[in-house]
Amino acid sequence: MKLKPYRIGYRTMKTALGAAIAIYLAQLIGLEYYVSAGILTILCIQPTKKKSVRAAFSRFVASMIAIAFAFVFFELGTYSPAMLGLMIILFIPVLVSLGFSDGFVSSAVILLHLYDAKNLTAALFLNEVMLMMIGFGTALLVNMYMPSIENKLASYREEIERLYSSMFKEITIYLRQGESDWSGKELVEAEKLLDKAKALAYQDVENHLLRHENKYYHYFDMREQQLQIIERILPKITALPVIVGQTQLVADFLEDLSEHVHSGNTAHHYIDKLERVKANFAAMPLPDTHEKFLAMADLNAIIQEMETYLEIKQTYKGFHNKKGLKAMPV
Known part of the structure; x- marks a missing residue:
């Protein structure tokens, strides 16, 4: 079987570099779930600068909405798989109606952190916000370089x-x-x-x-x-x-x-x-x-x-x- 020729492009290099930098920074300041900073960075690396900015904004807003949903369903309800499933059923239509559906995957990462912790404290909230700032911020930073066409x-x-x-x-x-x-x-x-x-x-x-x-x-x-x-x-x-x-x-x-x-x-x-x-x-x-x-x-x-x-x-x-x-x- 003949393999197709493949060339490593700028976007691939930026994705790898961005993920490594985000994980390093999150780990350096001692954040919980620090590897997720790399995931958030990967999700925000887009083909153009404007798309990256839109992606970062959409994912940040979606993640903040996810934290609000987690407080209502988990803290005022229960931390259970059934409650998590019910919340996602209601959460996705809200994102779609608000125009932030492309932020679901990144917000799901945050939701699963909260579900795993079983306790939404101020420290955990700050931890998740810092993960988002490092992840999305790193993606925007590395994506500022675009080769001239x-x-x-x-x-x-x-x-x-x-x-x-x-x-x-x-x-x-x-x-x-x-x-x-x-x-x-x-x-x-x-x-x-x-x-x-x-x-x-x-x-x-x-x-x-x-x-x-x-x-x-x-x-x-x-x-x-x-x-x-x-x-x-x-x-x-x-x-x-x-x-x-x-x-x-x-x-x-x-x-x-x-x-x-x-x-x-x-x-x-x-x-x-x-x-x-x-x-x-x-x-x-x-x-x-x-x-x-x-x-x-x-x-x-x-x-x-x-x-x-x-x-x-x-x-x-x-x-x-x-x-x-x-x-x-x-």
Whole structure:
């Protein structure tokens, strides 16, 4: 049997380190059930900083509610397995209704400590609070380090721009020759890459406690809207009944666009160019056959779609280059 390759990641390392530190600290100050500090730490190590903060808060609140339940059911009732089971039956719905259901496991750890002690004293209460502070606090501390994903996001951005450039070049070839052997694979690749890129960009947002947005996420979202336009114009292009004079105007524009899908050109520049294309389009002779009329109608629809394509880009704030100037890829 061949074993799957496995690589120890940052989260695994942080979980191991955090559990060891939490147990050491709890044991150092002489807490009862000190090993549970490691368990609480493990439960709070999350993929992102914001998720760790939310997890720690949820687990702390759930554990405090558990202590209140223990006082009512154990101290005012009895310390018995039946009472423990009844309490859990009532405790879980309360956590769910309050939105702290993900804190049940950590709160169950605290509950079992109280059940085992058979006496909820002030000293035991303080012991459990200290366990939570050490366990959750250690998890938050070790999870503050997150490796940078800036380079990965930048590579996604460059690859998406390359795919868009390639698609426009293929469209240009079809407009000029009336045929093409393009498989459309770049379209599929772009869709998949945008999904991955947006997910990674969202993860970057979650790793900054005071940041609620990400420049790359907005960028990939903008590119996704543009991709929908490319998908809409492709059927119109492949359905052109004949090649007319106006086809060359659109082909020239798209060829120019394909060579400048990067961070050095403004959308406004190409909107101006598109206006000149529209003016030249209107100045050309009217169609003398039904097929030419249909072709011109489709080409006009393509021009309108490309105008929307550029307007979407124009509303995007853009990146800042090293000199602090906004870079606006088309």
